[in-house]
Amino acid sequence: MxxxxxxxxxxxxxxxxxxxxxxxxxxxxxxxxxxxxxxxxxxxxxxxxxQLERDDLLFIYQTEEPAPQAKPEPVEHLGLTEPNAAGRRYRHGTLSAYSAGKCRCQHCKNAYLWESVQHAAYWPGHFHTAARLCPWSARKGFPDRASQQGDFSV
Incomplete structure (x- = not known):
């Protein structure tokens, strides 16, 4: 060499x-x-x-685009969160319920994780901690378990 x-x-x-x-x-x-x-x-x-020439690279690193993930559907039958300090209530399975409503049920966590993964896919280098923990993230280095599970459970 x-x-x-x-x-x-x-x-x-x-x-x-x-x-x-x-x-x-x-x-x-x-x-x-x-x-x-x-x-x-x-x-x-x-x-x-x-069809490589004399000074061409033998192997080129090519990144794969992550497969788009289906957005988790909000669950209507779960109703609203408990009132927060301002007295507001939010629908379960939404970002508002997780952030403003401080709800940590699995549906609200999944909505937050999904949003983090989508943000990371469109803004490389801004990979949220939540997206790192997300088991169905299609980002490099993380297993793509969405096809195995069929849902967005964590």
């Missing part, structure tokens, strides 16, 4: 590109490694299938 590839901001690249190829690894020591004939054949096939 005599070169390494670094992903950088295009404004810092001499040619305005996304990747910079450095002619030596980070410790400036060249490395050699042996590939089995099977791996070499698979790499060759990958290069041919992908």
């Amino acid at each position: 005599s070169r390494t590839v670094v992903e950088i901001n295009a404004k810092h690249h001499p040619e305005g590109k996304r990747f910079l190829i450095k002619e030596y690894p980070k410790d400036k020591e060249y490395r050699r490694f042996k590939l089995s004939p099977q791996i070499a054949a698979k790499l060759k096939q990958h290069i041919e299938d992908s």
Whole structure:
């Protein structure tokens, strides 16, 4: 191995590109490694299938878009929350019931979790703590259990 590839901001690249190829690894020591004939054949096939040129990357990291999750339906038959300090009541299974009504029933928690996951999907880098705890989040690193459970239970 005599070169390494670094992903950088295009404004810092001499040619305005996304990747910079450095002619030596980070410790400036060249490395050699042996590939089995099977791996070499698979790499060759990958290069041919992908129509890669001499200085192209062999493998490119591609992120997957999270599958849209169905919004949990508010449950009408549960009625309203207990009155808060201002005397207001809110419908269970809504953000208002969770935040202003201070209700922590499972339906209200699910509404809050769903909103956090949706917020994280549209605002990368603003990943709420609640979304991290959400078991049906489709974000990278978290299991997608919505298809297994069929509901939004936590």
